[in-house]
Amino acid sequence: MLMTSLLMAASLSGAQVIAADSGDDYAREIESWRAGRLERLQSPTGWLSLVGLEWLKPGRNTVGAASDNDIVIAGVPDHLGRVDWDGDKVNITLKADSGALIDGQLVESAEMLDDSHEKPTTVSFDSVRFYLVERAGGKKGLRIKDSKAETRTHFLGLDHYPVDPSWRIEARWVAFDPPHTLEIPNVLGTIDKMTVPGKAVFVHDGKSFELLPVLETDDADELFYIFADKTSGKETYGAGRFFYSAMPKDGKVVLDFNKAYNPPCAFTPYATCPLAPPENRMPVAVHAGEKKYRGSKH
Numbered sequence: 338m339l340m341t342s343l344l345m346a347a348s349l350s351g352a353q354v355i356a357a358d359s360g361d362d363y364a365r366e367i368e369s370w371r372a373g374r375l376e377r378l379q380s381p382t383g384w385l386s387l388v389g390l391e392w393l394k395p396g397r398n399t400v401g402a403a404s405d406n407d408i409v410i411a412g413v414p415d416h417l418g419r420v421d422w423d424g425d426k427v428n429i430t431l432k433a434d435s436g437a438l439i440d441g442q443l444v445e446s447a448e449m450l451d452d453s454h455e456k457p458t459t460v461s462f463d464s465v466r467f468y469l470v471e472r473a474g475g476k477k478g479l480r481i482k483d484s485k486a487e488t489r490t491h492f493l494g495l496d497h498y499p500v501d502p503s504w505r506i507e508a509r510w511v512a513f514d515p516p517h518t519l520e521i522p523n524v525l526g527t528i529d530k531m532t533v534p535g536k537a538v539f540v541h542d543g544k545s546f547e548l549l550p551v552l553e554t555d556d557a558d559e560l561f562y563i564f565a566d567k568t569s570g571k572e573t574y575g576a577g578r579f580f581y582s583a584m585p586k587d588g589k590v591v592l593d594f595n596k597a598y599n600p601p602c603a604f605t606p607y608a609t610c611p612l613a614p615p616e617n618r619m620p621v622a623v624h625a626g627e628k629k630y631r632g633s634k635h
Contacts, residue, residue, distance in 0.1 A: 360502065367500045367595050374598060375495060381484035382466065384601040385492055387608060389481035390470070393422050400479075410481055412465040413437065420449070422477060427451075427469055429460060437462040452480070472609055473527040480607070488605055488632075496628040504594035504625035508539035508548075510585035519549055521563065521611045524576070524602055529611060534560070537582075537590050541621070548592070549616050550582065559583060560590070564597075565613035567622035573629050574603040577613030580626070597626025603633055 377383055391408045398407045403415035410417070418431035430446040431437050438461050439447045449458040451469040459468045467481040512535040519533045531551040538547050550560035565577035578597040582590055601608035 363502055363505070364500050370596055371495070371497065378495075378604075379489065379492060381464075381489075382482055383489070384604055384608065385489035386482040386484050386486050387480065387488070387601065387605040388483045388486045389467075390478055390607040390609070391481065392476055392478040393420060393427070395422050397421055408479060410465065410467065410479075412483055412485075413462045417460075417462070420479070427477060429458070431460070435462070451477070470609070472525065473523070473529050491632070493630070493632040496631065498595075498624045498626060498628060500595050501625045502595075503541065504623065506539045506541065506592045506594075507589050508537035508592050510588050510590045511536050511538055512585070516552075517549075519551060519614060519616070521551065521614055523609055523611045525609055535585070537592055539592065544621060546619055546621070547616075548619075549614070560585075562592070562617070563611050563613050564617040564619060564623075566619040568624065569613075571629075572622075572624075573627070574599045574633070576600060576602060576610065577617075578626060594623050594625040597623065599627050599630060603630045606634075 378385055389410065391410075394407070398420045399416070399418075400406055400408045400410060400413075400420055401415050401417040402409065402411055402413050406416065408420070414432070414435050414437070416432060417435050417437060418429065421428045421430070427449040428446060429439065429449050431439070433445060440456075440459055441461070447458055449469040451457055451471045453471065457468040457470075459466050464484045465481065467479045469477060470480045471477050513533060516535075517533040518530050521529045521531050523529060531553075532555075533549045533551055536547050536549050538545070540546070548562055548564060550562045553561050560582045562580050562582065563577055564580075566573070569575055569577055577600070579600055580592075580594065580597045582592055584590075600610040602610035
């Protein structure tokens with residue numbers, strides 16, 4: 338009866354709750370998705386291994402474990418080498434006997450491709466690795482990961498709300514022609530301008546909502562949602578949560594809040610997470626998806 342009422346109310350407003358073929362099948366789908374999420378998070382190079390973000394200055398930047406380096410990285414040789422930033426290019430040059438690898442190869446120098454590439458240039462030594470990132474305003478830095486990081490070795494696991502099929506919704510898709518540009522704030526205090534191809538319009542529990550998804554890249558094949566709600570800062574992470582959806586089809590888009598998850602910033606202070614824009618702050622408590630991380634210290 339409850340599911341029938343939800344379907345009737347939603348259909349009158351241009352959105353509908355999607356009834357899975359079986360509640361058990363849907364629960365298994367979500368459990369499988371959560372297991373994949375956990376595996377990615379806990380991998381040796383996952384977000385739990387992030388231990389540093391060091392910004393480069395134009396010109397020469399010495400790198401190593403010793404305190405006299407411009408960039409100090411624990412767990413690598415005292416004087417690993419240098420990173421040179423000249424115009425649009427960044428190059429890494431290692432000491433001849435450093436023992437470090439560049440993209441798995443024992444070479445001494447290379448141009449560093451940043452994280453906008455599918456495979457950024459990665460320097461590794463023992464459990465430590467780092468690669469180049471570029472952020473708003475042309476800032477360039479080294480993102481540092483360590484598979485022995487305490488955040489990974491002492492990970493406390495993930496907590497979730499019970500699976501709620503009412504938060505899997507087929508929303509009406511309103512395309513923007515041309516696409517809009519949305520200013521997304523981030524934890525660095527800067528603004529990223531991202532493309533918004535349209536909006537998802539839906540109803541839950543008799544209330545109407547709109548969400549603006551963004552495209553992470555020009556050729557993205559899915560939509561990315563950054564949202565906050567009345568649980569944010571209480572039961573869920575304060576800066577909001579993320580989820581993805583498939584691209585719209587026939588004027589509809591499926592939103593599954595049971596797949597809402599915490600941004601990397603929930604686990605480490607060194608991530609550069611986007612924050613939920615005002616347009617995506619929902620005036621309702623979304624009791625679905627991932628809860629606040631128990632081990633969060635920020």
